[in-house]
Amino acid sequence: MEYLFNSLIILATFLVMEFVAWFAHKYVMHGFLWNLHKDHHQKEPGFFEKNDAFFLIFAIPSALCFIFGSLHGIDYRFWIGTGIALYGIAYFTFHEVFIHQRFDWFRKSKSPYLMAMKRAHQAHHRHLSKEDGECFGMLFFPKKFLGKG
Numbered sequence: 001m002e003y004l005f006n007s008l009i010i011l012a013t014f015l016v017m018e019f020v021a022w023f024a025h026k027y028v029m030h031g032f033l034w035n036l037h038k039d040h041h042q043k044e045p046g047f048f049e050k051n052d053a054f055f056l057i058f059a060i061p062s063a064l065c066f067i068f069g070s071l072h073g074i075d076y077r078f079w080i081g082t083g084i085a086l087y088g089i090a091y092f093t094f095h096e097v098f099i100h101q102r103f104d105w106f107r108k109s110k111s112p113y114l115m116a117m118k119r120a121h122q123a124h125h126r127h128l129s130k131e132d133g134e135c136f137g138m139l140f141f142p143k144k145f146l147g148k149g
């Protein structure tokens with residue numbers, strides 16, 4: 001029973017992180033921290049981007065949950081940290097590796113879901129300024145991106 005409960009905490013946290021990422025992307029990255037996110041939309045030379053700082057910003061809550069959730073045995077905070085970390089791994093894999101191809105790992109996919117995810121993100125990147133954006137999430141996107149060539 002404890003295994004199921006902990007698994008549900010991880011799953012719920014992972015799903016909540018999509019909303020957190022959407023909110024942070026729309027209102028923080030395209031808001032008051034645009035100066036850190038801008039080079040992700042307006043590519044500058046070099047491998048690293050200022051935008052990469054957000055990996056560290058999002059890793060802090062996960063690390064704190066791991067630390068405080070394991071001080072006196074493992075409690076729910078540890079499993080919340082696990083959900084956040086798993087979302088971070090998914091974000092890295094899909095956003096950095098698959099969509100932006102910053103690493104030469106997964107270049108081709110026939111998955112309709114992954115291709116729709118990529119199309120939605122490409123629609124987001126058509127906007128070079130912080131205003132008038134669309135598709136701020138990663139895992140959930142409008143249905144209009146499914147089934148297109």
